[in-house]
Amino acid sequence: MAQRPTRRVFYGSLVHATSLRHIQACPRALIGVSDDGVIDWVLDDVDSASIQDAMISKGWQIEDVDFIELGFGQWIMPGFVDTHTHAPQYPNMGIGGQYELLDWLKNVTFPTEAKFEDVEYAKKAYTSVVQRVLDCGTTTCCYYATLHLQATRVLADICHAKGQRAFIGKCNMDRHASETYQESSPAQSLADTETIISYIGSLEDPLVQPILTPRFAIACCDDLLAGLGTIASQHPDMAIQTHISENPSEIAFTGELFPDCDTYAHVYDKFGLLREKTILAHGVHLKDDELDLIKSRNAGISHCPTSNFHLSSGIANVADMLDRGIKVGLGTDVSGGYSPSILTAIQHASIASKVLAFQASSPPDSSPSSFSQKQLPLSALLYLATLGGADLCGLSSVIGTITPGKQFDAILVDVTKGGVEGIWVEQEVGEELGVQNKARLLEMLEKFLFCGDSRNVRTVWVKGRVVGGAQKP
Ligand SMILES: Nc1nc2[nH]cnc2c(=O)[nH]1
Numbered sequence: 102m103a104q105r106p107t108r109r110v111f112y113g114s115l116v117h118a119t120s121l122r123h124i125q126a127c128p129r130a131l132i133g134v135s136d137d138g139v140i141d142w143v144l145d146d147v148d149s150a151s152i153q154d155a156m157i158s159k160g161w162q163i164e165d166v167d168f169i170e171l172g173f174g175q176w177i178m179p180g181f182v183d184t185h186t187h188a189p190q191y192p193n194m195g196i197g198g199q200y201e202l203l204d205w206l207k208n209v210t211f212p213t214e215a216k217f218e219d220v221e222y223a224k225k226a227y228t229s230v231v232q233r234v235l236d237c238g239t240t241t242c243c244y245y246a247t248l249h250l251q252a253t254r255v256l257a258d259i260c261h262a263k264g265q266r267a268f269i270g271k272c273n274m275d276r277h278a279s280e281t282y283q284e285s286s287p288a289q290s291l292a293d294t295e296t297i298i299s300y301i302g303s304l305e306d307p308l309v310q311p312i313l314t315p316r317f318a319i320a321c322c323d324d325l326l327a328g329l330g331t332i333a334s335q336h337p338d339m340a341i342q343t344h345i346s347e348n349p350s351e352i353a354f355t356g357e358l359f360p361d362c363d364t365y366a367h368v369y370d371k372f373g374l375l376r377e378k379t380i381l382a383h384g385v386h387l388k389d390d391e392l393d394l395i396k397s398r399n400a401g402i403s404h405c406p407t408s409n410f411h412l413s414s415g416i417a418n419v420a421d422m423l424d425r426g427i428k429v430g431l432g433t434d435v436s437g438g439y440s441p442s443i444l445t446a447i448q449h450a451s452i453a454s455k456v457l458a459f460q461a462s463s464p465p466d467s468s469p470s471s472f473s474q475k476q477l478p479l480s481a482l483l484y485l486a487t488l489g490g491a492d493l494c495g496l497s498s499v500i501g502t503i504t505p506g507k508q509f510d511a512i513l514v515d516v517t518k519g520g521v522e523g524i525w526v527e528q529e530v531g532e533e534l535g536v537q538n539k540a541r542l543l544e545m546l547e548k549f550l551f552c553g554d555s556r557n558v559r560t561v562w563v564k565g566r567v568v569g570g571a572q573k574p
């Protein structure tokens with residue numbers, strides 16, 4: 102029996118942000134994806150009559166491939182990168198918005214996370230969390246797990262089985278949490294961290310990677326932070342995630358606990374935890390010298406605007422971070438944030454930038470290269486959700502755009518479905534693929550980013566494998 106071809110060619114619209122300032126929108130792209138899930142070639146503008154010739158020019162024959170032609174209102178774009186979320190907090194999503202951070206952790210979050218001591222509970226919860234996140238179009242996700250070793254293994258296994266690209270961190274926290282939910286000693290916490298690192302390293306596919314995860318400075322004693330710094334130095338390539346400067350009471354308490362450190366960022370730096378691929382969630386109240394330090398260490402910020410609004414933390418000045426050349430990605434921060442979808446983070450990142458812009462006391466910098474005191478343009482929003490997030494995780498050469506040599510981590514968007522109103526009116530009057538010109542495509546993209554939801558995410562691929570979506574083929 103003839104083998105089913107596994108090389109795929111997509112014909113239709115392609116949209117991706119290649120920089121903070123530029124969206125490439127190609128209404129008639131032809132994309133060749135190899136059977137190992139790598140993007141082999143991309144042609145920007147191919148007439149429908151020239152498809153076969155175009156493929157032949159790449160050495161591909163139409164009979165040897167799965168050929169997928171996109172319809173009206175559909176396009177391929179990179180999958181989203183969620184640079185900060187808490188898998189064990191999904192059961193709590195939407196609950197606890199009356200609290201600010203420290204009370205919210207005590208009253209809502211720690212009791213929920215404690216339940217993950219039960220491995221069966223963890224299996225059930227994490228199975229549905231990971232599928233939900235994939236169905237939202239998130240192809241790469243940086244997950245905090247809980248402090249539990251077994252449950253963290255379960256989360257890694259589920260991401261591995263479902264094929265999500267993921268960073269999985271067993272949370273380190275040995276103080277200032279609760280009597281029933283904190284680790285017994287730094288030694289225990291560090292030993293479990295080493296165990297999870299080697300366990301995740303033993304999974305045969307490098308899609309799932311370990312990430313060092315000190316919860317935040319308040320929850321880690323000096324010995325624990327020092328031990329994590331040692332582990333970090335033994336794994337110079339490993340990513341690190343933590344929280345920083347989210348809430349005024351948190352910052353004040355951190356200052357009391359680390360009186361020898363000038364700022365919050367200096368605490369992490371002192372212990373060797375501020376470096377390339379360090380993902381700092383929030384950064385709402387960072388001072389100038391902290392921003393300088395973060396930039397000098399080549400670390401970056403996960404902007405979590407939904408959470409920053411929901412827990413009344415404040416508004417992070419992303420425009421200023423971008424002007425300083427600091428890496429920024431988006432995070433849902435469930436369940437500080439109440440949505441698993443990066444679309445919600447995009448919407449709130451836009452609103453946050455507008456609030457800062459209209460509260461500014463001076464006129465915006467007139468330089469077109471400055472984002473400061475201006476609303477974030479669509480290109481920046483899309484960039485933060487894709488390539489910017491990838492860059493923060495050290496994956497910008499692997500994912501984040503639909504570019505030859507990168508892996509096919511992508512979504513097929515369909516704005517004729519679900520809750521995106523208004524698009525199909527033009528379709529009724531005869532608009533077809535060829536007429537879906539660049540301006541129209543950008544308009545549809547904007548509508549998807551602001552009015553869309555997971556019903557519009559038709560298919561989700563990671564490394565060429567279908568892993569989710571509203572309508573898997
Ligand atoms: N938003 C948020 N901030 C934190 N700081 C320490 N832990 C957490 C957490 O779980 N969520």
Ligand SMILES: [Zn+2]
Pocket residue numbers: 185186187344382434437
């Ligand atoms: Zn968080």
